[in-house]
Amino acid sequence: MKYYILFGPPGAGKGTQATAMVENYNLHHISTGALLRKEIAAGTELGALAKSLIEKGNLVPDEVVVEMIENEFKTVRGVDGFLLDGFPRTIPQAIALDEMLAKTSESVTATVSIMIPDEVVMERIKGRALKEGRADDASEDIINTRIATYHAQTEPLIEFYTKAGKYHEADGVGSIEEIKDRIFTIMDRF
Numbered sequence: 001m002k003y004y005i006l007f008g009p010p011g012a013g014k015g016t017q018a019t020a021m022v023e024n025y026n027l028h029h030i031s032t033g034a035l036l037r038k039e040i041a042a043g044t045e046l047g048a049l050a051k052s053l054i055e056k057g058n059l060v061p062d063e064v065v066v067e068m069i070e071n072e073f074k075t076v077r078g079v080d081g082f083l084l085d086g087f088p089r090t091i092p093q094a095i096a097l098d099e100m101l102a103k104t105s106e107s108v109t110a111t112v113s114i115m116i117p118d119e120v121v122m123e124r125i126k127g128r129a130l131k132e133g134r135a136d137d138a139s140e141d142i143i144n145t146r147i148a149t150y151h152a153q154t155e156p157l158i159e160f161y162t163k164a165g166k167y168h169e170a171d172g173v174g175s176i177e178e179i180k181d182r183i184f185t186i187m188d189r190f
């Protein structure tokens with residue numbers, strides 16, 4: 001099994017590119033954000049906890065998302081690999097992922113990072129808010145908290161995966177098609 005991590009700041013276009021990636025490489029897409037939004041819509045206890053954190057632009061606890069990922073790995077069959085979108089988002093999550101995969105003598109295949117500057121993050125998320133109506137895209141304050149959270153908690157993963165020789169970056173500024181080509185050029189190496 002291949003385990004690709006789709007990395008990048010909020011608004012980088014991970015969701016958009018994930019669709020093309022899963023199709024082309026026969027992967028199962030796991031978006032922890034989408035799974036959490038499903039829990040919120042279903043009105044579960046976990047959804048209630050997630051809602052209060054997501055709406056402020058904060059992360060949900062590591063254990064919650066780690067368990068979600070483990071469940072998906074256990075239940076999904078018939079694919080060549082997984083595309084993790086929005087996970088891991090902290091160093092403890094990355095360590096938990098390594099430990100999870102080590103149980104079956106597996107490891108992360110590659111981290112594909114879509115990189116865009118902070119100014120573009122704000123623009124893209126505001127555009128997405130008009131189309132998708134996500135609660136956490138609604139205000140500049142929440143978006144700023146998410147950008148700050150990204151820099152403080154998620155960005156250290158760049159060094160983590162660079163040290164592991166698994167970090168590959170695609171410039172995320174350009175047309176959807178151009179960015180897709182950059183990503184596929186990276187993925188074709190694995």
Ligand code: AMP
Nearest residue numbers: 032033034054058059060065086087089
């Ligand atoms: P996303 O759809 O990836 O932008 O995620 C939306 C929100 O869900 C994030 O701002 C977090 O509050 C929460 N979330 C998604 N994935 C994770 C994760 N791996 N760890 C913690 N919180 C997450």
